[in-house]
Amino acid sequence: IIAAFQPKLLAGRRVLLTAGPTFEPIDPVRGITNLSSGKMGYAIARAAREAGAEVTLVSGPTALETPYGVRRVDVQTAQQMHDAVMGNVTGQDLFVAVAAVADWRVANASTQKLKKQNEQDTPELQFVQNPDILATVAALPQRPYCVGFAAESENLEQYGTAKRIRKNIPLLVGNIGHQTFGRDDNSLMLFDDQGHSALPRADKQTLARQLIREIARRMAQSPD
Numbered sequence: 073i074i075a076a077f078q079p080k081l082l083a084g085r086r087v088l089l090t091a092g093p094t095f096e097p098i099d100p101v102r103g104i105t106n107l108s109s110g111k112m113g114y115a116i117a118r119a120a121r122e123a124g125a126e127v128t129l130v131s132g133p134t135a136l137e138t139p140y141g142v143r144r145v146d147v148q149t150a151q152q153m154h155d156a157v158m159g160n161v162t163g164q165d166l167f168v169a170v171a172a173v174a175d176w177r178v179a180n181a182s183t184q185k186l187k188k189q190n191e192q193d194t195p196e197l198q199f200v201q202n203p204d205i206l207a208t209v210a211a212l213p214q215r216p217y218c219v220g221f222a223a224e225s226e227n228l229e230q231y232g233t234a235k236r237i238r239k240n241i242p243l244l245v246g247n248i249g250h251q252t253f254g255r256d257d258n259s260l261m262l263f264d265d266q267g268h269s270a271l272p273r274a275d276k277q278t279l280a281r282q283l284i285r286e287i288a289r290r291m292a293q294s295p296d
């Protein structure tokens with residue numbers, strides 16, 4: 073009964089998220105992507121909306137339905153994701169970077185479909201680094217509360233602690249085990265300036281609600 077009269081955790085807050093993979097073209101019909109399904113990011117967007125926030129979700133290509141009440145901006149490349157985030161970040165209270173953003177794009181992408189010519193002549197791709205969206209947002213003078221994700225294949229505790237400091241963010245969330253892409257469940261490790269703690273294995277929507285609770289508590293205590 074008492075709970076019903078409590079204001080929602082993120083009532084009146086504005087939340088911006090990235091989710092899903094990015095797609096970096098090689099030519100008009102080919103590209104480089106990754107195995108992110110977008111499920112965790114979409115679950116967090118849904119949980120933030122349930123918690124009363126006004127939610128904008130910048131999404132790479134996924135097969136998922138837009139969560140109820142969430143404003144979705146579709147992008148393909150990391151550069152487009154960067155531009156959509158920068159175009160929407162003003163006035164946001166919270167930024168959660170869940171997307172698996174390509175670290176590199178093809179520098180010599182072709183405007184025409186690459187054709188087989190002979191057996192010796194295979195295409196050579198060159199790469200250039202993409203902008204770091206989370207680091208860019210975290211460096212803004214009036215930055216929202218910033219939460220990052222990390223998909224590590226090993227040494228999660230060590231890499232997670234270091235990555236949070238390198239990205240200059242108050243909270244970094246690590247996937248425990250890297251076989252999480254596409255699954256419906258997950259378990260998370262939270263890194264903040266106090267150390268780290270775990271959210272044990274559960275379905276992604278349950279974890280997303282727990283994570284929103286953890287974030288809201290930290291935002292209430294944080295100066296930024």
Ligand code: CTP
Pocket residue numbers: 090150169170171172173174175202203204205206207219220221222223224
């Ligand atoms: N991220 C981002 N823009 C990029 C790369 C990553 O916003 N160009 C965000 C991701 O959404 C995630 C966090 O940064 O929230 C960490 O991503 P991750 O790939 O783990 O870290 P990197 O800094 O790219 O380091 P590395 O891949 O070398 O481990």
Ligand code: CA
Pocket residue numbers: 173174175
């Ligand atoms: Ca990366």
